[in-house]
Amino acid sequence: MDKFEKLSGVAAPMPLINIDTDMIIPKVFLKTIKRSGLGVNLFDEMRYDDDRAEIPDFVLNKAQYRSAEILVAGDNFGCGSSREHAPWAIKDFGIRCIISTSFADIFYNNCFKNGVLPIILPQEQVDALMKDAEKGSNARIEIDLADQTVTSSDGDVYSFEVDAFKKHCLLNGLDDIGLTMEKVGSIDNYEAKLSSERPWV
Amino acid sequence: MTAPKTLYDKIWDAHVAHTSEDGTCLLYIDRHLVHEVTSPQAFEGLRMANRTVRAPEKTIAVPDHNVPTTLDRAKGIDNEESRIQVEALDKNAKDFGIHYYPVSDVRQGIVHIVGPEQGWTLPGMTVVCGDSHTATHGAFGALAHGIGTSEVEHVLATQTLIQKKSKNMKVEITGQLRPGVTAKDITLSVIGETGTAGGTGYVIEYCGQAIRDLSMEGRMTVCNMAIEGGARAGLIAPDEKTFEYCKGRAHAPKGAAWEAALAYWKTLFSDDGAHFDKVVTIKGEDIAPVVTWGTSPEDVLPITASVPAPSDFDGGKVDAVARSLEYMGLNSGTPLSEVEIDTVFIGSCTNGRIEDLRAAAEILKGKKIKDGMRAMVVPGSGLVRAQAEEEGLADIFLEAGFEWRLAGCSMCLAMNPDQLAPGERCAATSNRNFEGRQGRGGRTHLMSPAMAAAAAVTGKLTDVRELI
Numbered sequence: 192m193d194k195f196e197k198l199s200g201v202a203a204p205m206p207l208i209n210i211d212t213d214m215i216i217p218k219v220f221l222k223t224i225k226r227s228g229l230g231v232n233l234f235d236e237m238r239y240d241d242d243r244a245e246i247p248d249f250v251l252n253k254a255q256y257r258s259a260e261i262l263v264a265g266d267n268f269g270c271g272s273s274r275e276h277a278p279w280a281i282k283d284f285g286i287r288c289i290i291s292t293s294f295a296d297i298f299y300n301n302c303f304k305n306g307v308l309p310i311i312l313p314q315e316q317v318d319a320l321m322k323d324a325e326k327g328s329n330a331r332i333e334i335d336l337a338d339q340t341v342t343s344s345d346g347d348v349y350s351f352e353v354d355a356f357k358k359h360c361l362l363n364g365l366d367d368i369g370l371t372m373e374k375v376g377s378i379d380n381y382e383a384k385l386s387s388e389r390p391w392v
Numbered sequence: 393m394t395a396p397k398t399l400y401d402k403i404w405d406a407h408v409a410h411t412s413e414d415g416t417c418l419l420y421i422d423r424h425l426v427h428e429v430t431s432p433q434a435f436e437g438l439r440m441a442n443r444t445v446r447a448p449e450k451t452i453a454v455p456d457h458n459v460p461t462t463l464d465r466a467k468g469i470d471n472e473e474s475r476i477q478v479e480a481l482d483k484n485a486k487d488f489g490i491h492y493y494p495v496s497d498v499r500q501g502i503v504h505i506v507g508p509e510q511g512w513t514l515p516g517m518t519v520v521c522g523d524s525h526t527a528t529h530g531a532f533g534a535l536a537h538g539i540g541t542s543e544v545e546h547v548l549a550t551q552t553l554i555q556k557k558s559k560n561m562k563v564e565i566t567g568q569l570r571p572g573v574t575a576k577d578i579t580l581s582v583i584g585e586t587g588t589a590g591g592t593g594y595v596i597e598y599c600g601q602a603i604r605d606l607s608m609e610g611r612m613t614v615c616n617m618a619i620e621g622g623a624r625a626g627l628i629a630p631d632e633k634t635f636e637y638c639k640g641r642a643h644a645p646k647g648a649a650w651e652a653a654l655a656y657w658k659t660l661f662s663d664d665g666a667h668f669d670k671v672v673t674i675k676g677e678d679i680a681p682v683v684t685w686g687t688s689p690e691d692v693l694p695i696t697a698s699v700p701a702p703s704d705f706d707g708g709k710v711d712a713v714a715r716s717l718e719y720m721g722l723n724s725g726t727p728l729s730e731v732e733i734d735t736v737f738i739g740s741c742t743n744g745r746i747e748d749l750r751a752a753a754e755i756l757k758g759k760k761i762k763d764g765m766r767a768m769v770v771p772g773s774g775l776v777r778a779q780a781e782e783e784g785l786a787d788i789f790l791e792a793g794f795e796w797r798l799a800g801c802s803m804c805l806a807m808n809p810d811q812l813a814p815g816e817r818c819a820a821t822s823n824r825n826f827e828g829r830q831g832r833g834g835r836t837h838l839m840s841p842a843m844a845a846a847a848a849v850t851g852k853l854t855d856v857r858e859l860i
Contacts, residue, residue: 207715208708209588209688213826218807222458222473224432224480226541236828241814265708267589270622271826273524273538274430293589296624297524297538304542354556356416367542368441371550374410374418378446378552381409381420389406391645391653392422392450392517 193306194364198287198334200260203250204324208265212272212298216280229276230283251284255327261334263317263324264291268309269298278305288334290341292317303357304367308336316341316349336362396663398560399629400595403535403660407518409552418552422517423534425503426453426490426544428481429807430522434545435484444488446551451490452512455481456502457807459495461770461797466496474808488548501773501799504528504741508612509773511641515630515657520547525741525823526625527618531611532638533630533660535595538619558624559669561594562662565602567676572857574681574751575610576743576821576840578602579617581679584692586672591623594670597662598628602676608637609747616742617823620689629661681856683728684825684838686716691825695843695855699726719827720835721815728853731837735818736767736848737830738841739797740804743821744772746779748841752821753785755845755859761793762851768795768810770802792848806831819847 220232238249245252251259262281268291269277278301281289289302290310302309312320323330323343330344336358341349360367371378385392397405410418424447431453438444445451458474459465469475478495485492493500499510504525507513519529519536522544529536543553563582583590596618598611606614611628618626635654638644645653680694691713693700701724702714717724722731738744738752749769761767769789771777777799780786786796803810804822812818812834821844825836837853846854 206708206711208712211688211824211826213824213829217828217832218805221429221807222471222477224436224477226433236832241832265712267592267622270588271524271824273522273526273540275433275522275540275542278540293592295589295622296592297540297619301540301542304540354416355414356412356554367554368443368546368549371418371546371552371554375550377410377418378420378550382551385420389516389653389656391514391649 192304192364192366195287195306195308195336195361197336198260199331201256201258201328202261202263202320202324202332203256203259204321205250205262205264206321209267209270210264211270212274212277215269215277216274221274221276226279227283229280230285233280233284258285260285260287261332262286262289263320264289266292268294270295273297275301275305278302278307282307290317290320303361306361306364308334308361310334310341310351312341312349312351319343319347396666398662398666398668399533399597399627399660400535400560401666403516403518404557406516415556417555417557419518419555420552421520421547422450423507423512423519424451424547425507425519425521425526426451427457427503427521427523428455428477429457430541431484431544432477432480433541434548435488437545438548443549445490445548448489450551451548452507453481453485453490454493454500454503454506455495457801457805459800460808461800461802461810463798465798498774498778501776502741502744502801504616505744505772505776508532509641509775511638511644514638514644514653515634516660520553524619525616528612528616528741530615530618530626531608531628532634533627535625535627537625558595559593560667561591561596561623561670562668563596563598564600564671564673565598565676566600566673567602568605569602569676569679572681572842572860573679574840574842575606575613577679577682579614580682580684580689580692580838581674582672583617583621583689584682585674586621588620588688588690589622591618591621594623596621596623596626598626603628604631607747608633609745612745613742617689620823630657681840681843683843683853685720685722685728686713687719687825687827688712688716689823689825689838691716693728695728695853697728699724699728701725729855731853732851733817733819733837733847733853734766735812735816736765736844737803737818737820737822738768738844739770739772739802740822741772742823743841744770744776746776748821749776749780749785752841752845753788755842755856756792756849757788759792759849761848765793765848765851767793767848768797768803770797771799773799803830805829819844819853
């Protein structure tokens, strides 16, 4: 997995609440058996018209946001499906960080497995960063995962919470499975106990 | 004496295989359900790292999302990408030696219907699947939730998940439901009350007399949509109905093992005085037959209400509602019972079980669907389909003018050819009314099977109580 340490980039504003996984990556693109190449279909139905032409008003189609690396979004981002295609598409587009007041649980977890950092901040701070994002390429937002801070283009610094284990894995680009394999003895012991206590499992 | 525990606490504690200093746990997984859409990358990951499936005997795969539901599906899948995904699952199941129900097997169906039907899902288990509606299995008092593909790979390789415990939430439905009100109305009404993020960070335990009174099918409907309320999982404590449902199923324990399991299952309830971080109580008598009017499952109203206006809401919801109404082609103030529909879809992991088909058939008996209406029933599994045929339900659907399909996810998420056209308005028994969910530009109203059947007859969203 790619490391995430610091990021300084343009942020795209998406104030809509409840942006769901069907909006992020519509199901027609779930038929792939790969993890890559989904960026072109990120937000597909909002981004393209019926003739596959770009809808100019859509934020990521605007010149100043085409290379956005951060998304500032409304409440409950990523609700809906467990499809990891959602963070795959986001990452493949080039976005490495999403800031919102809240995220759906499965989507939030899926981001960390893919080198994408979801940041939860209070409403007023998200509102301030949304205004920042609306300034387009004139405003760069800085993220520092080690310090757990977001710095607005005006220099306001906001701290965020992140689970220590998830932070450690993201900072170091660690593979979860490899880490769990180091504890295989505990799993062996558990299975031995299981076969005597709940043998029907 | 130990502190009182919730049902979730008990299941959690029984499955912790390892706890790190920071409180991160390895949670042991008893059953891993797999389908074709979220698994190919996980199996590929195993191959690339030269890893195997740690517990193939606890891993069960079935194709459901992509499979055609038309009667001629034995001829194969036309769409190349869909076909490749299903073929990949065929191959992965064989290569890694996991249990498999191929498209040709009568037991094939939606993964969340097949699991309980075959006795894979049992009380007190941990059950995961790369699908958010895994919450369905919580109806058995199992801790069941959706996971992403990276986690699918993690479970395949280690039979565990890296987890931190969620908080406890209790949703109590007291009293009795009124006639015409079903499990679907309960679960939609709860989401209407708490919002789609109301359960974020929690595992919900549903309890109360109205929940106790539900059949296992109804309980699965309630838990299925826990995810739509944002919760990681939904749970219902097992009781005699649960045990009766499990007994004799193909993979349920038998003989002495059954007795041992039963003794354990009877300890699975929330202790008196157990702590819940959040409690929601709804009177069963206050729940009406409901429909959704917008593009979020929280956009729920009784069928007797009218389409709301953006100004009825606060904050970010104002713009979201304006966008929803535009997408849905609805005007504020229109009575919901005047909204005309084009299509009816009865099926999905929410409402594709035998009891759902019985409820719809009860309304349709001796009636015809409205002229020009497109209506289909997609049973949740081949066995549900067979049972419905045996009970004469299929004849009722066919005589009413419904199509009688083979099992799959179908128009719930429209990955197969069952899709809405732009602007087509559907009364659906599924679980999500998101923009584009049932087909680009398609408009979805969620409701119970009885309500969907009523809509098929009248051609409009309809209060089912007028037809019973």
